[in-house]
Amino acid sequence: MELLRGFLIIWITLALFSQNSSNVEGRYHAHKKQKNKKAPVSEPPAYPPDPQDPVPSPVYSPPAPSSPAYPPPVSSDPTDPGNSSSDPCIFDVTSFGAVGDGSTDDTAAFKAAWKEACKVESGVVLAPSDYVFTITSTIFSGPCKPGLVFQVDGVLMPPNGPDCWPESDSKNQWLVFYKIDGMAFTGRGTIEGNGEKWWELPCKPHRGPNGSTLPGQCDSPALIRFFMSSNLVVSGLQIQNSPQFHMKFDGCEGVMIEKLSISSPKLSPNTDGIHVENTKYVGIYNSVISNGDDCISIGPGCTDVDIEGVTCGPSHGISIGSLGVHNSQACVSNITVRNVLIKESDNGVRIKTWQGGTGSVHGISFENIEMQNVRNCMIIDQYYCLSKGCRNQTAAVYLTDVKYRNIKGTYDVRSPPIHFACSDAVACTNITLSEVELFPEEGELLDDPFCWNAYGSQETLTIPPITCLQEGEPQTLVESSKYGC
Numbered sequence: 414m415e416l417l418r419g420f421l422i423i424w425i426t427l428a429l430f431s432q433n434s435s436n437v438e439g440r441y442h443a444h445k446k447q448k449n450k451k452a453p454v455s456e457p458p459a460y461p462p463d464p465q466d467p468v469p470s471p472v473y474s475p476p477a478p479s480s481p482a483y484p485p486p487v488s489s490d491p492t493d494p495g496n497s498s499s500d501p502c503i504f505d506v507t508s509f510g511a512v513g514d515g516s517t518d519d520t521a522a523f524k525a526a527w528k529e530a531c532k533v534e535s536g537v538v539l540a541p542s543d544y545v546f547t548i549t550s551t552i553f554s555g556p557c558k559p560g561l562v563f564q565v566d567g568v569l570m571p572p573n574g575p576d577c578w579p580e581s582d583s584k585n586q587w588l589v590f591y592k593i594d595g596m597a598f599t600g601r602g603t604i605e606g607n608g609e610k611w612w613e614l615p616c617k618p619h620r621g622p623n624g625s626t627l628p629g630q631c632d633s634p635a636l637i638r639f640f641m642s643s644n645l646v647v648s649g650l651q652i653q654n655s656p657q658f659h660m661k662f663d664g665c666e667g668v669m670i671e672k673l674s675i676s677s678p679k680l681s682p683n684t685d686g687i688h689v690e691n692t693k694y695v696g697i698y699n700s701v702i703s704n705g706d707d708c709i710s711i712g713p714g715c716t717d718v719d720i721e722g723v724t725c726g727p728s729h730g731i732s733i734g735s736l737g738v739h740n741s742q743a744c745v746s747n748i749t750v751r752n753v754l755i756k757e758s759d760n761g762v763r764i765k766t767w768q769g770g771t772g773s774v775h776g777i778s779f780e781n782i783e784m785q786n787v788r789n790c791m792i793i794d795q796y797y798c799l800s801k802g803c804r805n806q807t808a809a810v811y812l813t814d815v816k817y818r819n820i821k822g823t824y825d826v827r828s829p830p831i832h833f834a835c836s837d838a839v840a841c842t843n844i845t846l847s848e849v850e851l852f853p854e855e856g857e858l859l860d861d862p863f864c865w866n867a868y869g870s871q872e873t874l875t876i877p878p879i880t881c882l883q884e885g886e887p888q889t890l891v892e893s894s895k896y897g898c
């Protein structure tokens with residue numbers, strides 16, 4: 414374990430260092446094909462992230478805004494001899510026939526460039542700036558030689574909506590990386606999800622006639638998925654308007670996410686920013702996320718996840734769960750969320766589990782979090798249910814060792830700022846609170862915190878005062894054999 418972790422840190426350091434020092438642009442020297450047809454230059458994102466609030470915050474200093482860089486395009490002097498083809502490591506998709514005019518299907522060129530880059534050490538698949546590439550749902554698979562880079566400096570997007578989606582393509586995913594060990598997905602470009610027509614499908618919540626929700630198949634693609642891969646770095650990109658989740662990691666190990674900007678409108682359904690499940694050793698740093706669902710969601714099977722310097726909002730906050738659906742076992746541990754700003758969101762930091770699950774959530778720390786006009790700033794919901802028909806059950810995912818420290822700011826008075834609804838059958842234990850100070854965004858109302866079957870302690874007085882947290886331990890402690898992971 415320790416060895417692996419050490420290796421990961423070294424690997425990540427090397428990966429980042431080598432990107433800075435031998436940066437691809439430096440080697441690339443603007444590969445210039447004289448084009449008669451000027452490709453549409455990437456427009457500014459339709460939903461730019463809110464500029465960072467420059468007011469100094471008492472809770473933490475917001476990270477330097479990681480706004481997407483749209484530097485002026487490199488000189489397109491046609492007399493520049495260009496040098497990219499002489500670099501054996503760079504596989505520019507335009508050299509493989511990609512057109513990048515915003516409508517031509519460039520899938521074949523990307524696949525061909527990937528195939529070649531995968532074969533060499535430190536290969537770079539390059540989608541250069543000033544082009545808008547369209548590809549259909551594609552799985553880029555490994556194993557590949559080490560040091561692979563997938564660099565998007567231009568715009569990369571899927572076909573525009575369900576009507577343009579090829580019949581035979583998966584409607585669950587678009588850009589997929591599979592069985593890759595050691596890859597960086599980076600660049601100063603934009604991954605544009607073209608999600609609008611998916612959000613408007615009549616099967617989506619309240620998008621049917623007269624605000625109804627029609628039944629039926631409602632699959633929509635996750636924009637970017639990493640599956641069964643390890644030692645990944647994702648950095649620098651603007652990722653926006655996903656049909657569904659923007660980014661999803663499952664079955665991965667060693668994920669470093671940095672300086673991303675993710676944005677979709679507040680009312681876009683199920684557009685989680687970053688979702689991880691069955692994944693360990695994850696770092697998510699210095700990123701800005703605004704969307705219509707969870708900012709970051711952590712599913713079953715995740716351990717050692719570190720989140721720091723992230724700004725969320727509008728969003729549904731940072732969420733552990735949902736866990737234990739269909740009586741499944743869920744194990745989540747060692748999750749740290751620090752130095753985070755959550756604003757204009759439906760939840761702040763949330764843990765949600767279904768009735769009837771097993772397993773446990775433990776070793777969770779929420780620290781230095783600023784809330785701005787957030788509903789349910791701190792919420793544990795062990796009655797999570799998407800329909801009305803969920804029965805109470807005797808099994809539940811066991812929650813313990815959950816720490817909230819230095820959580821400050823304002824809440825939206827439509828919901829109590831602190832809500833710990835633990836399972837009737839399995840109490841939550843060892844919830845610790847210190848320096849929690851939450852004030853109503855408007856008015857004077859200090860909504861009473863709600864607790865049910867929640868045990869723990871407060872180390873300093875909480876605002877609003879919390880009297881419902883029970884001291885000590887519940888009379889019936891859970892059998893660790895049943896809930897241990």
Ligand SMILES: *[C@@H]1O[C@H](CO)[C@@H](O)[C@H](O)[C@H]1NC(C)=O
Pocket residue numbers: 442494495496499
């Ligand atoms: C092109 O590459 C060669 C060898 O890699 C190098 O010597 C030369 O200076 C480069 N030319 C330009 C214009 O960058």
Ligand SMILES: *[C@@H]1O[C@H](CO)[C@@H](O)[C@H](O)[C@H]1NC(C)=O
Pocket residue numbers: 622623
């Ligand atoms: C929508 O509501 C209007 C007014 O209530 C009604 O006349 C119309 O039939 C409804 N349309 C559908 C498709 O339900």
Ligand SMILES: *[C@@H]1O[C@H](CO)[C@@H](O)[C@H](O)[C@H]1NC(C)=O
Pocket residue numbers: 694695716717718719747749
């Ligand atoms: C918890 O996870 C962090 C990485 O986020 C790691 O550095 C640390 O060693 C882990 N702690 C334990 C007890 O495993």
Ligand SMILES: *[C@@H]1O[C@H](CO)[C@@H](O)[C@H](O)[C@H]1NC(C)=O
Pocket residue numbers: 803804805837865
């Ligand atoms: C489940 O249990 C909770 C807590 O005891 C209670 O408030 C709720 O009404 C119950 N729900 C059902 C469907 O029985």
Ligand SMILES: *[C@@H]1O[C@H](CO)[C@@H](O)[C@H](O)[C@H]1NC(C)=O
Pocket residue numbers: 776777814815816843845
């Ligand atoms: C309670 O949780 C904290 C971490 O939040 C841990 O350090 C401590 O040992 C736990 N206490 C007990 C009695 O398990």
